[in-house]
Amino acid sequence: MASNRPHAAAPSQEVALIGRLTQQRAIVLEALMAVEGFVGAQALHNRLTGDGTPVGLTTVYRTLTAFAEAGRADIVRDGNGERLFRYRPGPDHRHYLLCTECGLSRPVDSDPVETWARKIARTSGFTNVRHTVELSGICPDCREGTAPSPNGGRPA
Amino acid sequence: MASNRPHAAAPSQEVALIGRLTQQRAIVLEALMAVEGFVGAQALHNRLTGDGTPVGLTTVYRTLTAFAEAGRADIVRDGNGERLFRYRPGPDHRHYLLCTECGLSRPVDSDPVETWARKIARTSGFTNVRHTVELSGICPDCREGTAPSPNGGRPA
């Protein structure tokens, strides 16, 4: 539904950022870029295996971690302790509103948070201040028909 | 060093919220309340064992989870996939600035974020919108003498 982004051409340059240009890394990064929003390493691995381009799970983990460390991907933790990765197009980052039912993610305007975080960083005396902001909820689609309430209906 | 809060009296009422009033649950909740900020289940278990009030790790997990489900505790994930729990005194919550070196946590003014999150919740079409905001950095103490830069010195 919401994931028909024309995935960019083979990201050779991006791959080069983390070491040698290998087929596997290109595959992993391409798959990452093709996904809108966040994906788990295992989900990505499954997708690749299904696509007929099997890449070792270890390699997927290593590649994604390397990209994150190179500043080309963001990481969040989902509710089960799984790490989700998202390709980061530019130097600045966005924040997303994640649907806890279907995993749909939608970017939100996060300027106020950025400003707030910068102010905290300035006035706190702390250095290297980083922030993680995660919004989650149930998207309109899931609310209506698709999923009754696998959550148990707990209020906020 | 920074955790000398006069821990509240035995929280019988709170315990009752999640089932039978048992010694172990009282111990766990009391320990949770005595901590300022977030604690991991294992850390709490260690502390209790050291205090001479050994409680099974399983029980700590179950009790904390139950409290969280009863809405009396908040949960965040730290960078290693560990779940950290914090007793929630009231219906509203605070956000903290965590030192990545020593674990010190300091509450920060989070009104702007709350306002922002509420606005997103209103305008997004999502329901049950929750937010997680985590600020981390290196506190002044750690910056000066204790730890040179175990982080590797990566900028924000």
Add this chain to the structure above:
DNA sequence: GTTTTTGCAAAGCTTTTGCAATCCG
């Protein structure tokens, strides 16, 4: 006395590491 709760041991999960074979440059 009955039902919940406890706690040990074992399993479950995601993620990381060791190491020989392989591929890139």
Add this chain to the structure above:
DNA sequence: CGGATTGCAAAAGCTTTGCAAAAAC
């Protein structure tokens, strides 16, 4: 060629579950 990279298998870490003994009501 030489060194980085791959991938399988095994390990690591945190959390959950099964089940008999113990405690609460």
